[in-house]
Amino acid sequence: MAARVAPSMVAPTDDELLLAQADLWRHSLYYVTSKGFQCAIKLGIPTAIHRAGGASSLRAAAGGGPPGPPQPLLRHVQGVPVRHQARHTHRHPPRRGRLVASRPRRRAVPPAGQAPVLPPPHAAAGLHGRLRHRRDHRGRRGVFRLTPLSWLLVEGAAPMVDSHPCQVPVALAATSRHCVEAAMGLAEWFRKEAAPSAPAPPSPFEEAHGAALFEESMAELDPESDAMFNEGLAAHDHSGFATVLRECSGVFQGLQSLTAGRGGDGTATRAIVEAFPGIKCTVLDLPRVIGEKRADGAVSYVPGDMFLSIPPAQAVMLKLVLHHYNDEDCVKILAQCKKAVPSREAGGKVIIVDIAIGAPAGPLLEAQLLMDVAMMVVTKGRQRDEDDWRVLFGKAGFSDYKIVKKLGARAVFEAYPYQVLPNTTLICGFCL
Numbered sequence: 001m002a003a004r005v006a007p008s009m010v011a012p013t014d015d016e017l018l019l020a021q022a023d024l025w026r027h028s029l030y031y032v033t034s035k036g037f038q039c040a041i042k043l044g045i046p047t048a049i050h051r052a053g054g055a056s057s058l059r060a061a062a063g064g065g066p067p068g069p070p071q072p073l074l075r076h077v078q079g080v081p082v083r084h085q086a087r088h089t090h091r092h093p094p095r096r097g098r099l100v101a102s103r104p105r106r107r108a109v110p111p112a113g114q115a116p117v118l119p120p121p122h123a124a125a126g127l128h129g130r131l132r133h134r135r136d137h138r139g140r141r142g143v144f145r146l147t148p149l150s151w152l153l154v155e156g157a158a159p160m161v162d163s164h165p166c167q168v169p170v171a172l173a174a175t176s177r178h179c180v181e182a183a184m185g186l187a188e189w190f191r192k193e194a195a196p197s198a199p200a201p202p203s204p205f206e207e208a209h210g211a212a213l214f215e216e217s218m219a220e221l222d223p224e225s226d227a228m229f230n231e232g233l234a235a236h237d238h239s240g241f242a243t244v245l246r247e248c249s250g251v252f253q254g255l256q257s258l259t260a261g262r263g264g265d266g267t268a269t270r271a272i273v274e275a276f277p278g279i280k281c282t283v284l285d286l287p288r289v290i291g292e293k294r295a296d297g298a299v300s301y302v303p304g305d306m307f308l309s310i311p312p313a314q315a316v317m318l319k320l321v322l323h324h325y326n327d328e329d330c331v332k333i334l335a336q337c338k339k340a341v342p343s344r345e346a347g348g349k350v351i352i353v354d355i356a357i358g359a360p361a362g363p364l365l366e367a368q369l370l371m372d373v374a375m376m377v378v379t380k381g382r383q384r385d386e387d388d389w390r391v392l393f394g395k396a397g398f399s400d401y402k403i404v405k406k407l408g409a410r411a412v413f414e415a416y417p418y419q420v421l422p423n424t425t426l427i428c429g430f431c432l
């Protein structure tokens, strides 16, 4: 039986329906962009172009001449992170190739009550579009060169760009079957989440694989995949930290001591000491990560659980930590931070490096929104916008906070404990 159209409903026009059909194809097939991107990385195309001196034919980059991958196949690899070196002459500076194809259309703010349309996932990579054959100034066809993104994907060398370790492990982890399978269970997971009486389910990742990402259970279940995820995590977390130290030097200047909560292998902490040799730094991480190590030049290592206690210091740094957790757990962690630092007057503060959703519309905002969904799929965490951060710091009992600087999709915050003034009650910046 045909569905009836209520008199108040206005049916879409033919043109709208034709566009809707194209939208349906796009939304159904965006995964191809991600998988094409993965394919380009697995073929080692950025590395090969780099080895060839920065410009190469795609066939050569993807495995040499015959019998390398057939050109028609390569042409259809979506999201290859390279661009054409089209008509490079001194008079005409190199033009960008067409790999960054159609820009996502601006979407109007949805009417009240209507769900916003999430930006197209592939747009976050800013890479979609087909390779087009062009000739360079020597008449060679299909010559490609590295884009800024492919600089991050060159393997086998020291970081190509200051403080940006190779991001191949990040891309391979994010596009792995583990993450894709977890996302495929989202509808089932939402049903469980919404069930009124049932306990909240674990993350979709844990539901799908029976182990929690970045936790002991994953190492026990599948050590090889656990190692892959941890490698991706380290590359992700360390990328761009030198920029933070340069651009936000005031956050660290004058500090006497700092504890890095969930400090991992201490790479970021060692970079702090290198840039600010006067700071006595401590890395806190789980016993299985710290092992027997207790000191490494100016950095001390303490095994422990930050939910239980954090080694005291003038500042505690939580770099890319809180987005792994829901608000309840964040409040517990921040409570331990407050115990670990002195009053604001004595320079006590918590330094937070994390995403603050709210970039202007475009690739940065799309990346932030996709990272929000990704955290929901793989952990129990989320990304937060500025309002969420304000509410969280308030709930955790901090007197005030400020965003020191936004750097790309991330932001650097300082949160201050209550200021205790003589003969006064506590001052709370959130209430004044």
Ligand SMILES: C[S@+](CC[C@H](N)C(=O)[O-])C[C@H]1O[C@@H](n2cnc3c(N)ncnc32)[C@H](O)[C@@H]1O
Pocket: 214, 233, 234, 237, 238, 261, 262, 263, 264, 265, 268, 284, 285, 286, 289, 304, 305, 306, 307, 318, 319, 320, 321, 324
């Ligand atoms: C995403 S964090 C690393 C981020 C790190 N702050 C950075 O920016 O490089 C991952 C680390 O958190 C550690 N970790 C997880 N739970 C922890 C806890 N309860 N207490 C301390 N460390 C923890 C893990 O062992 C892992 O090394």
